[in-house]
Amino acid sequence: MSDHDFVSGSKPIGIERGEGPYLYSTDGTEYVDAGASFACTPLGHSHPAVVDAVQEQVGELTFVDSSFPVQSREDAYAAFVASTPDGLDQAWFCNSGTEANEAALKFARSATGESKIVAATRSFHGRTMGSLAATWKDAYKKPFEPLAGDVEFVPYGDAAELEAAVDDETAAVILEPIQGEGGINVPPAGYLETAREATDDVGAALVFDEVQTGMGRTGEMWACQNAGVTPDVLTTAKGLGNGLPVGAVAVRDWIADGAASHNATFSGGPVVSAAVHATVSTLVEEEWPAHAAEMGDYLTAELEAALGDEVREVRGDGLLVGIELKRGANRAARDLAMNHQVLALPAGRTVLRLLPPLVIEEADADRLVDALADTIAPEADAKS
Numbered sequence: 001m002s003d004h005d006f007v008s009g010s011k012p013i014g015i016e017r018g019e020g021p022y023l024y025s026t027d028g029t030e031y032v033d034a035g036a037s038f039a040c041t042p043l044g045h046s047h048p049a050v051v052d053a054v055q056e057q058v059g060e061l062t063f064v065d066s067s068f069p070v071q072s073r074e075d076a077y078a079a080f081v082a083s084t085p086d087g088l089d090q091a092w093f094c095n096s097g098t099e100a101n102e103a104a105l106k107f108a109r110s111a112t113g114e115s116k117i118v119a120a121t122r123s124f125h126g127r128t129m130g131s132l133a134a135t136w137k138d139a140y141k142k143p144f145e146p147l148a149g150d151v152e153f154v155p156y157g158d159a160a161e162l163e164a165a166v167d168d169e170t171a172a173v174i175l176e177p178i179q180g181e182g183g184i185n186v187p188p189a190g191y192l193e194t195a196r197e198a199t200d201d202v203g204a205a206l207v208f209d210e211v212q213t214g215m216g217r218t219g220e221m222w223a224c225q226n227a228g229v230t231p232d233v234l235t236t237a238k239g240l241g242n243g244l245p246v247g248a249v250a251v252r253d254w255i256a257d258g259a260a261s262h263n264a265t266f267s268g269g270p271v272v273s274a275a276v277h278a279t280v281s282t283l284v285e286e287e288w289p290a291h292a293a294e295m296g297d298y299l300t301a302e303l304e305a306a307l308g309d310e311v312r313e314v315r316g317d318g319l320l321v322g323i324e325l326k327r328g329a330n331r332a333a334r335d336l337a338m339n340h341q342v343l344a345l346p347a348g349r350t351v352l353r354l355l356p357p358l359v360i361e362e363a364d365a366d367r368l369v370d371a372l373a374d375t376i377a378p379e380a381d382a383k384s
Contacts, residue, residue, distance in 0.1 A: 018045025098126025184322025219293030
């Protein structure tokens with residue numbers, strides 16, 4: 001059995017290199033990476049600022065554990081914390097989004113002294129045992145049960161159900177500001193505010209999982225800023241290192257002060273820290289979140305005009321876009337890749353997910369729209 005036997009959804013396209021929003025196969029074919037490789041490259045592939053920072057750091061110091069002060073780590077922490085909403089003054093680096101969410105749930109339980117976790121239907125928070133317990137889909141969980149207990153699920157977007165579930169035994173509410181894997185589900189106005197009020201009332205922690213929504217994707221550096229709601233814990237990963245494996249947790253002081261011991265061997269390694277500093281600094285200084293908002297508006301408007309009644313809905317925020325299809329999303333993603341050299345992602349059975357690098361321009365957006373129209377419209381016409 002090869003390593004690839006464990007990988008679900010492997011694609012028959014060998015990738016050799018990447019530049020900006022494009023990937024190039026081993027035969028030289030150019031693809032638009034409309035998924036940013038699962039939102040991991042907000043600055044596009046091989047961004048010079050990140051490449052230069054990583055190359056310089058790896059030549060000076062590849063690794064030393066986090067008990068030793070290292071300038072690249074200090075710089076990365078400073079840039080990351082400065083990018084988060086006011087009040088999230090302390091942070092911890094790890095290796096992935098699921099590890100960040102594991103830490104968030106641990107921190108919440110130790111800081112509050114309670115154990116109950118309230119999560120949402122259609123949520124996805126990771127594949128390790130703790131974050132998996134707070135993930136909705138049974139297909140991810142069943143083979144590994146029993147998982148960590150005391151998790152209660154409520155319908156995503158239903159403020160009354162959420163408010164009713166949060167009680168004096170609640171350690172945390174964990175939510176994605178916009179659900180990613182669950183289908184690019186945007187909550188109704190006021191939903192995140194209700195979560196904030198409900199957790200405040202009982203002294204529970206509000207955790208926002210911004211693994212997919214963060215790093216400027218929704219037009220602000222963090223999606224929760226669009227709603228004006230600051231959590232007690234913010235988790236992120238994916239795009240934080242522009243392709244290098246790193247996650248992070250930012251917390252309010254009361255969480256940090258009450259959190260028990262937690263660490264990881266590779267937390268804040270010098271090389272990934274250099275990538276984090278370069279990525280965050282470039283996103284902020286060059287105002288890529290604002291560009292994502294502008295391009296997201298353009299892409300969504302063009303998609304709605306081109307696809308119209310041939311899809312059920314186009315939804316999302318910024319460059320986090322979901323297209324609710326009338327047929328299977330996996331088939332559409334395959335046809336886009338094979339016939340139009342566009343790499344998109346499914347989010348459930350019927351939602352096609354677009355997460356392009358924030359550096360795309362109108363010409364790239366037009367290419368996506370044309371490819372989608374050619375892929376979806378003929379099928380719709382054939383069934384009419």
